[in-house]
Amino acid sequence: MTDPERALETRTSGEQRMPDPWGVKRAENLLQSLEGVLSARVVVSPVGEVTEVHVLAQAGTHPKQVVRNVESALLAQLGLKVDHRKISVAQTADVKPIEALEQSAVRQAALKRAIIFQKVDVRPSRASRVAITVSLMVEGQDVTGEVDCADTSKARVQGAARATVGALDKVLPQGTVELDGCKLVKAFDMEFAFAVVHCVEGRGDPRMLTGTCEVQDSEERAAALSVLDATNRWIQSRR
Numbered sequence: 517m518t519d520p521e522r523a524l525e526t527r528t529s530g531e532q533r534m535p536d537p538w539g540v541k542r543a544e545n546l547l548q549s550l551e552g553v554l555s556a557r558v559v560v561s562p563v564g565e566v567t568e569v570h571v572l573a574q575a576g577t578h579p580k581q582v583v584r585n586v587e588s589a590l591l592a593q594l595g596l597k598v599d600h601r602k603i604s605v606a607q608t609a610d611v612k613p614i615e616a617l618e619q620s621a622v623r624q625a626a627l628k629r630a631i632i633f634q635k636v637d638v639r640p641s642r643a644s645r646v647a648i649t650v651s652l653m654v655e656g657q658d659v660t661g662e663v664d665c666a667d668t669s670k671a672r673v674q675g676a677a678r679a680t681v682g683a684l685d686k687v688l689p690q691g692t693v694e695l696d697g698c699k700l701v702k703a704f705d706m707e708f709a710f711a712v713v714h715c716v717e718g719r720g721d722p723r724m725l726t727g728t729c730e731v732q733d734s735e736e737r738a739a740a741l742s743v744l745d746a747t748n749r750w751i752q753s754r755r
Contacts, residue, residue, distance in 0.1 A: 539594075546593055550585050552577035554608065566596065569603040579605040631684065631751055633744055634658070636676055636736045646672065650679040650740045654687045661686070669735060673698055676736035677711050680743040684751065691717035693747060696724070698739050700731065707731040709738035713746050725750060 540558045543566075547556035552574045559568035573582050582605045590596040634651040641647040641664050649662045661682030665675035677698035684693050696712040709729050714722040727746025731738040 543590065543594060543596070546589055547571060547586055550582075550589060552582060553585075556586075566598050567602060569598060571603065571605045573605055573607050575608050577607065579607070631687070631744060631748060633741060636679075636734070636740050638672065638676075638734075638736055640667075646675070648672065648675040648679050648736060650676060650683055652680075652683050652687075652744075657687075659683050659686055670699070673700060673709060673735050673739045676739035677709075677743050680740040681713065684743075684747060688751065691715060694722070695743070698742060700735060700738075709735065709742040711739065711742035711746050713743060715747070715750050723750070 540560060543558045544556045547553055547558070547569070553571055554574060555572045557568075557570045558566060559570070561567050569586060571582055571586060573579070583600050583603045586603050587598060587600055590598050632653040634653055636651070637649045638646050639649075644667050645664060646667045647662060647664050649660055652659045652661075661679040661684070663675040663679040663682065665671040665678075674695075674697070678695055681693050681695045692715075694714045694716065696714060698709060698711040701708050701710050707730070709731060711727045713725050713727075715725060716722045725746040727742045727744065729738045729741035729745055
């Protein structure tokens with residue numbers, strides 16, 4: 517038996533495995549233990565000569581360094597000298613966990629939006645009236661709109677929508693937005709805020725836009741978001 521054959525010969529006592537006269541599995545396990553190596557396959561001739569070594573490495577690992585590591589490991593651990601031209605290295609794509617991809621996608625989508633909703637505050641102003649403030653973020657800048665209205669459900673919904681339109685008007689590069697109305701509607705056993713706005717540019721005809729948002733946290737929040745739902749695309753195209 518030649519030295520390479522003897523170096524590759526392996527049979528661990530107590531393990532049940534397929535016959536491996538040339539010790540291929542031992543060589544492959546050794547290579548898979550190297551830093552940056554995901555898998556390895558060693559191909560030998562009928563007489564036990566190593567003819568090919570295929571390595572799958574992580575993205576970002578330098579192929580030449582992987583080849584040198586493979587050569588050194590086989591020589592140092594198994595006494596096997598393999599020509600570097602017989603070693604091929606493939607690399608995986610830079611794969612991220614699905615949770616990281618989802619978070620990144622949400623973050624990128626938020627950055628691309630022209631207007632980002634932050635919050636709506638409702639506080640008493642005077643007898644039977646409330647002050648509603650809608651806070652938005654536009655390219656890192658805080659923008660607010662405020663409306664004083666009667667303390668009724670219908671008035672607060674309208675007030676939150678008008679406060680949102682007021683904030684939007686402060687940041688529009690051109691044109692203006694007018695609220696036609698916002699009301700609560702019920703459908704499919706759920707309640708929605710439904711907003712209708714008109715966007716006006718120059719002397720052209722006003723463009724009617726509609727938006728909806730399911731009522732979850734509060735009616736006022738849903739009203740503000742329904743206005744943004746109606747206007748976000750129109751505003752995005754003009755910024």
